[in-house]
Amino acid sequence: MVSQFVSSVPVRLLGDLDFEFPEGTHAIGRLDSDSEGLLILTTNKEVTQLLFCGGKPHTRTYLVRVKGRMTANTLKRLQTGVPIRISGDDYYIAKPAHVEIVERPATLPDRPGELPIDAPQTWLLITLTEGKYHQVRKMVGALKHRCQRLIRVSIENLALEGLQPGEVRELNEHVFFQQLNILYPTKN
Structure with a gap:
């Protein structure tokens, strides 16, 4: 499976999983086709910036x-x-x-x-x-x-913990940010 929702070549995609992903869902920290394991999917566009472009390495x-x-x-x-x-x-x-x-x-x-x-x-x-x-x-x-x-x-602290290939686990957004050790964005 390729860790994306669309492709110009015929491959198995994230949208093929048995899960209703909300519109705007995207992968963070993609895995190449020869890798496996934890893949973060979110609709929050700030997560990539907060996780990989902040001052603290994760x-x-x-x-x-x-x-x-x-x-x-x-x-x-x-x-x-x-x-x-x-x-x-x-x-x-x-x-x-x-x-x-x-x-x-x-x-x-x-x-x-x-x-x-x-x-x-x-x-x-x-x-x-x-x-x-x-x-x-x-x-x-x-x-x-x-x-x-x-x-x-x-x-960070977000781990596979027994997830099977193709299995999806939804997390509360506060828990998600806490496990990734990033500050939950507050709205002004």
Whole structure:
């Protein structure tokens, strides 16, 4: 599924979900077609500005499966900032990130075409405070580990918490702003 409501090519879209979205609903912090996990949908046009363009950086946490066994040295490089290509020959040093090696969650469903569970792999939990284009994939790729699965599990305190693929959870707007750690806009 593509994290948008319209497309010029025939793909599965958010509007195909079994949910009546209000007019003006849009995605914040889109996921690419090879990623999965938490996607914020809102009708409030201020949320993107408040969340990603404000003075305080907001966290995004990803569960990531990479090919091969990651060493402690490689893990340290991810934690302290790694150069990633942003375009052509231009590189950017990714900000330090919280990265830890974790076990594959027992409740995580297999993905079609996924490599066998006993193939050499490492599961990581990566928390970023920035969101460059394909940043997680570029970070692990720069260290010679191919990203095989990428699941956004949270943005600030707003988390998947058992949501299944395609499931939608509505939140009260005050709760929504509180979980995202952004100030609820007051009308003058």
